[in-house]
Amino acid sequence: MPGSPITPELVQEVLGVAPHVTVVGDLALDGWWTGRAQRISREAPAPVVEVTRRTHAPGQAANTAANLAALGARVRLVGVVGDDPDGRELLALLRAAGVDVTGVVVDGPITPAKKRVVAGDQVLVRIDEVREEPWPAAALEAVAARVGPALAGADALLVCDYGAGMLTGPVRAALEVARPGVRTVAVDAHDLAPWADLRPDVVTPNAAEAELLLGVPLGDAGTGDQVERPAGGPADPGGDRVDEVVRAGAALLAASGAAAAVVTLDVAGTVTLEPGHPPHRTYAEPASEAQASGAGDTFVAALTLARAAGLPLAVAADLAQAAADVVVHRPGTSVCTAEQLLDRWQRRRGALPAHELVARLADERAQGRRIVFTNGCFDVLHRGHTTSLEQAARLGDVLVVAVNGDDSVARLKGPGRPINPAEDRAAVLAALACVDYVTVFDTDTPIPLLEEIRPDVYAKGGDYTPEMLAEAGVVRAYGGELRMLDYVADRSTTLMVERIREVGGTVPTARPAGVAGGPAAPGAPGSGGGSIVADVPAGRAAAGATAGEPRATAPATRGDRGGDAAGPTPRSR
Helix, strand or coil: CCCCCCCHHHHHHHHHHCCEEEEEECEEEEEEEEEEEEEECCCCCCEEEEEEEEEEEEEEHHHHHHHHHHCCCEEEEEEEECCCHHHHHHHHHHHHCCCEEEEEEECCCCCCEEEEEEECCEEEEEEEECCCCCCCHHHHHHHHHHHHHHHCCCCEEEEEECCCCCCCHHHHHHHHHHHHHCCEEEEEECCCHHHHHHCCCEECCEHHHHHHHHCCCHHHCCCCCCCCCCCCCCCCCCHHHHHHHHHCHHHHHHHHCCCCEEEECHHHCEEEECCCCCCEEECCCCCCCCCEECHHHHHHHHHHHHHHCCCCHHHHHHHHHHHHHHHHCCCEECCCCHHHHHHHHHHCCCCCCHHHHHHHHHHHHHCCCCEEEEEECCCCCCHHHHHHHHHHHCCCCEEEEEEECHHHHHHHHCCCCCCCCHHHHHHHHHCECCCCEEEEECCCCCHHHHHHHCCCEEEECCCCCHHHCCHHHHHHHCCCEEEEEEECCCCCHHHHHHHHHHCCCCCCCCCCCCCCCCCCCCCCCCCCCCEEECCCCCCCCCCCCECCCCCCCCCECHHHCCCCCCCCCECCC
């Protein structure tokens, strides 16, 4: 398992481990009062919300515990709630989620709660119910007494400190006593400094928490060199922040007392800092923040589960990012289930969305890699396609294949096409060892994608001339190289379909019949017809082997692509 690229099979294996994880932390109840706002109050210039629905979910460490349980972990929770309706609601929700709450103490009149008033899809106000007085000493002693039993036989300890005052004094002392018996300890804390003596295996600060720990802005804390980003590549909105985190890495680890850190950067993803390993970047999917909350809890839950299951930290961060991306697209506080995470990786076998492809290629360029881009319909993959792709891969270090979407293929090829839907075509291409990344575009030409990606080389089949390609001017304008490849005769999807029909066969289609547009001749623009490279640089290994696992998100080094290789070796990111 260590060092393996993430595949649906690996995700399934991790989720099947069902590690025992103990969560110790501050608990809260999240709530939403949802209704209609159709008038303004006479008492004040404020909307009147007619509440039609009230919903609740576990918050803070309780949400982290619920996420762990949803991902298949056996979870024991240690904390304290008030003896009030919110406390009873929270405990009921946790029990329903499969969390063991025997370690939760009930004491005091108030359970911390965050309740939002929502009209339509807009949060109008958030009401926080907080304790004005510290938790009673007796309550903290009771919590401390439950730490040891809750950690018996645990594979991992996850501390979630939101600064509510419970994780102090006797509770922290109990955790330090129990620490030597726990294999994996993760700390997610607003203030990490007090947890340095616990010697965590990993901490997960966000940028603000990292700056609080260091006492200075991230940009002033580093002593290392800036990460190189070659000119001419696409912009990376989080690049400067990533550079700052990397340069501050040694100081962050020293101040936190941790063996490693995963710094979360909101829409810029995360950066994993682990001595002896290069910094590892994950990329977040952009999403509306109107009502989403708790994605950070999901991230640290999935990260801890993956580490407890034995995944390397960088791979665990990739899996955790995927789990966070699942919940960030939903309103409110929610969890990522094992089924949802597995489904996400199954869908990621093929195409990457354009925004994620752009971000990943920025990382490839930062490591000095030459990007090659080609495109086509690839409706029924044949020898002409694979020959072309193998040879195109030799023009650089990273091969990106852009696939025409179903509507685009129908416009180019006419009724009855495509035969295979874009999802299937992308998955087949992603399974080829010579292909690093696959994406789908729905325009008639890939010009918008080329302008965004700006590949070093644009490779196209020899059934074209540069004058035929509208893309040629775009590539030359940004300083890219256009490479025309030799044409392989009698190798095209159109010819294959015609031969099948000549012998009386029926060719299925991925679309309903009757789509407007006339059929295109073999080698028409967008066809991705078979071809081989003319004047290919020498010294590159053949790349025709099919990898054991699709690699749309875990490219291998080009040198690992010999035909007799056992499978791709993942690059450390």
